[in-house]
Amino acid sequence: MTATPEPTPETPITPYDTAEIMGALYGPGFAGLKSAFPVPWVDDLREDIERLYLEALQRPGGAVGRGPRRHYVEIHPEDIRGFLQLVTHPWVQFVCETVLGPDYKIVEIGFDVPNPGAKDQPWHRDFPAPEDTVKGRRLNSLAFNLTTVDVYEDMGPFEIAPGTQWDEASQFEHEMFPPKTFYPRYLERAERKMPRRGDISVRSALTIHRGTENNSEKSRPVLVLGVDAPGANNHERHDLQFTRAYYDTLPEDLKKHLLGRIVDELEPIHQGHTIEGLMMGEA
Ligand SMILES: O=C(O)CCC(=O)C(=O)O
Numbered sequence: 001m002t003a004t005p006e007p008t009p010e011t012p013i014t015p016y017d018t019a020e021i022m023g024a025l026y027g028p029g030f031a032g033l034k035s036a037f038p039v040p041w042v043d044d045l046r047e048d049i050e051r052l053y054l055e056a057l058q059r060p061g062g063a064v065g066r067g068p069r070r071h072y073v074e075i076h077p078e079d080i081r082g083f084l085q086l087v088t089h090p091w092v093q094f095v096c097e098t099v100l101g102p103d104y105k106i107v108e109i110g111f112d113v114p115n116p117g118a119k120d121q122p123w124h125r126d127f128p129a130p131e132d133t134v135k136g137r138r139l140n141s142l143a144f145n146l147t148t149v150d151v152y153e154d155m156g157p158f159e160i161a162p163g164t165q166w167d168e169a170s171q172f173e174h175e176m177f178p179p180k181t182f183y184p185r186y187l188e189r190a191e192r193k194m195p196r197r198g199d200i201s202v203r204s205a206l207t208i209h210r211g212t213e214n215n216s217e218k219s220r221p222v223l224v225l226g227v228d229a230p231g232a233n234n235h236e237r238h239d240l241q242f243t244r245a246y247y248d249t250l251p252e253d254l255k256k257h258l259l260g261r262i263v264d265e266l267e268p269i270h271q272g273h274t275i276e277g278l279m280m281g282e283a
Helices: 018-026 039-058 083-087 090-100 180-189
Strands: 030-033 070-074 105-114 141-147 158-160 191-193 200-203 209-211 222-228 241-243 261-263
Touching (some): 018 030, 018 090, 039 070, 039 105, 039 141, 083 090, 083 222, 090 141, 090 200, 090 222
Parallel strands (some): 241 261
Antiparallel strands (some): 030 200, 105 222, 141 222, 158 191, 158 209
């Protein structure tokens, strides 16, 4: 048995494993960490999200439909109390560096709200696979998800078809929506995720997935953090903003990972990332 080496600056001991993370994202296309955040911290996040959701619903274009009784809202990092803790969590940083390299960029923060009565979404990717993935066989973006409620079977859990980030998409509508004849392949592989408050997960947004029907009385707000490798250009669909006063409070080594604008006053976000194929029915 090999002895554990003494930690030195060259061999820092981290509890996380590079091969395991690479294997998870390049294999199933999904990884998770249980109990990454304290429950009271998540409860504060839910409180912030509930307030931002009400505000967004009142603002034209503030919340985009993602299907019947479902919305997506892109937000300003400083409008949630836990932004800094989220993006400096050692696992989040480790996964970003491992999969996207040392120059990874945070490009999006928002939340999905599947409300009671939300229906099964069509299986989909969040955007078409880029050339880097199709030809280069490389993942150049990740989406972290953090539930703000404990999820149970009747709450329309998120469902994912492991390994499908590599599926060829020439027959997909808009390169994102596979034809219904492909659904048996996803159903055969489907995994329903029922995280608890404090758990965090990460996936390739190309791994085919869907939100399912919410038959409960409870909504299931989930935070989304989008991160790119250099050149992925997903920031073009988003509008990350920081006030100068807030930005100045952030640690220097975090700033190089933020791809957004510094503004005098936060501006309402015009939602750039609509997913046309999900906007069916009334949101
Ligand atoms: O229900 C979820 O957790 C995710 C929904 C989703 O994939 C989407 O709206 O694009």
